[in-house]
Amino acid sequence: MTIRIVVADDHPIYRDGVITSLEETGEFRVVGTAASAEEAICISEQKHPDIALLDMSMPGGGLSAVKAISAAGSAKYVAMLTVSEDDETVANAIKFGATAYILKGVSAANLRKILKGVAVGEPHVSPSLAAKVLTFMTQPSNREPDSPLKELTLREKEILRLVSKGQSNKEVANALDIQEKTVKHYMTTIMGKLHARNRVEAALIGHDFWKEKE
Template identity: 45%
Template structure:
């Protein structure tokens, strides 16, 4: 690793992206070598191989977690840090399973973020302490076996959820299945209710766990 940590920032909010870049430059010891706003941008920038650490948001076009999975499948040594507002344990768990090196909440102070990025560039890992404790607490609770709820889904719902778990949007899933987007939205509402989860990410995580259990 060079003395200067090279950073690529991918976030679909330009003002936030510019703010992070400016703060890191002012602190010193960092060089911003790439910026983007979508998952496609992240994958393209990863292919350039210029950065020591890549910062990814979750909620951006194409999905940050899906981008991380695609990048790490091609470039397993790439150090990725998720910088997000999401405090959902499902997002954290999926991010860690994907292989990211860090999960940081956007409310972090710029000086703390700088320290975290330097540690990750040096080979360490980091999870925001509050989220780490929250995830540990959930893991210590008696298992509810939510994964078994997958069996309540119809074949059509399982097919749709499988596509969502691959990272496809409602529009993309509709095109793949030759359905209307509003039909996919209707099915997803029923899927979330049946699985007793709050969002698509948690539903996708259950699907992944179900497949792992079956294998």
């Protein structure tokens, strides 16, 4: 069975070399190419390949591509082909749905061997990365989860905190010695950043956040 594959890399010479290496034995057929994450996502949706082979550092980011392609199921499997040996990057690629993480120094024969395994669901992480990735993924995380308020400025947080305590725009304006229309402007920005449909929803998000901190 010929394995249908999409190859995404923003370096044309390297991409062409990968295509030649894959197709020369007749085991693979490249059904689409891409030079960016957006193109990789689109071509995968169009072609539904057995494997989407993605470069990590292409425009738009390989992580965004693997996440979107895996979530949509537009490729049966996703494999990353990259120079990056950062353990967090590898862990995130796997978390987002990559079946394989292959370093670009691999030989053509080994690349074909790995991808034939990927085509039947065999996971692969380059041996030089496997141990430290396992350590990274199993160690306790000391990082706090992202705050829902992470996009807010200090001033916006200050205003939202008062609003979450039930204060009106006029009361907030008096407390901070600013104009009421300025508070309204800030609240519009805050609601946009929080994806809140209205002032009450924004206030509830703020209330829940600060309640957990108490």
